[in-house]
Amino acid sequence: MSRVSQPWPPVPVEPAVPHPKAPSPGTELGVHFAECFGCGDEADAGLHLRSTVGEGQVVHSRFTVTAAHQGAPGLAHGGLLACAFDEALGSAVGNLMRRPAVTGKLETDFRRPVPVGSTLFIEARLDGIAGRKIYVSADGHLDAEDGPVAVSARALFVVVGFEHFSTHGDPQALEKLAEQHKKNLQQRGERDWEINP
Numbered sequence: 001m002s003r004v005s006q007p008w009p010p011v012p013v014e015p016a017v018p019h020p021k022a023p024s025p026g027t028e029l030g031v032h033f034a035e036c037f038g039c040g041d042e043a044d045a046g047l048h049l050r051s052t053v054g055e056g057q058v059v060h061s062r063f064t065v066t067a068a069h070q071g072a073p074g075l076a077h078g079g080l081l082a083c084a085f086d087e088a089l090g091s092a093v094g095n096l097m098r099r100p101a102v103t104g105k106l107e108t109d110f111r112r113p114v115p116v117g118s119t120l121f122i123e124a125r126l127d128g129i130a131g132r133k134i135y136v137s138a139d140g141h142l143d144a145e146d147g148p149v150a151v152s153a154r155a156l157f158v159v160v161g162f163e164h165f166s167t168h169g170d171p172q173a174l175e176k177l178a179e180q181h182k183k184n185l186q187q188r189g190e191r192d193w194e195i196n197p
């Protein structure tokens with residue numbers, strides 16, 4: 001099977017310009033939802049992924065693979081690695097564009113095994129925007145920011161309205177998320193959030 005990728009983004013796009021109030025490079029991003037499997041502090045077996053804004057249209061994330069993340073003995077589960085990329089890419093979209101969006105499509109290339117105990121350094125970037133569609137991609141480097149690429153991913157996020165979460169999700173958890181989000185913004189001395197697509 002060929003590893004040659006299809007053109008990316010797959011449609012003509014405009015540059016995905018970060019929101020004027022997007023956190024500046026070097027900002028450590030907070031947990032977006034305490035129970036989130038990707039980043040939440042209250043998700044015991046979760047990934048506890050942490051993210052920092054990079055230069056340009058980039059967010060750097062990292063997480064350490066534990067025994068709770070295994071697929072084969074001593075190795076990370078591939079689906080779990082895909083989850084880490086979903087989170088890292090979603091964080092880039094949410095924090096840089098400051099618009100709520102959900103994953104429409106996520107593809108991953110697994111290039112090297114990722115052992116338990118290793119740390120994956122994920123560099124996620126905004127590739128372009130076409131209407132409500134935001135294209136993003138990321139590389140996951142093993143054990144150092146410039147380590148070998150173990151996993152790459154590309155994704156389409158679709159901007160949604162607040163009702164996506166209020167209609168389909170858990171209203172109480174949503175309230176908690178909104179509170180947490182407000183707290184994060186206040187800690188960074190920031191305010192509003194674009195909630196309409």
Ligand SMILES: CCCCCCCC/C=C\CCCCCCCC(=O)SCCNC(=O)CCNC(=O)[C@H](O)C(C)(C)COP(=O)(O)OP(=O)(O)OC[C@H]1O[C@@H](n2cnc3c(N)ncnc32)[C@H](O)[C@@H]1OP(=O)(O)O
Pocket residue numbers: 032086087088089090091092093094095100101102103104105131132133156158160177178181193
């Ligand atoms: C106060 C609150 C503030 C919150 C602040 C938070 C800040 C934190 C920041 C950041 C951290 C976030 C970190 C999270 C990371 C994890 C994210 C996830 O895992 S999300 C869960 C998994 N994803 C789903 O559950 C989606 C389920 N799918 C849907 O709901 C729909 O299918 C949806 C919304 C994706 C699209 O449905 P439609 O009806 O709205 O729109 P249609 O017309 O179908 O699609 C729009 C365009 O997108 C294309 N599209 C959609 N899906 C596609 C696909 N799979 N492949 C190709 N194109 C696709 C379509 O062809 C269409 O394109 P054309 O506009 O016509 O050109």
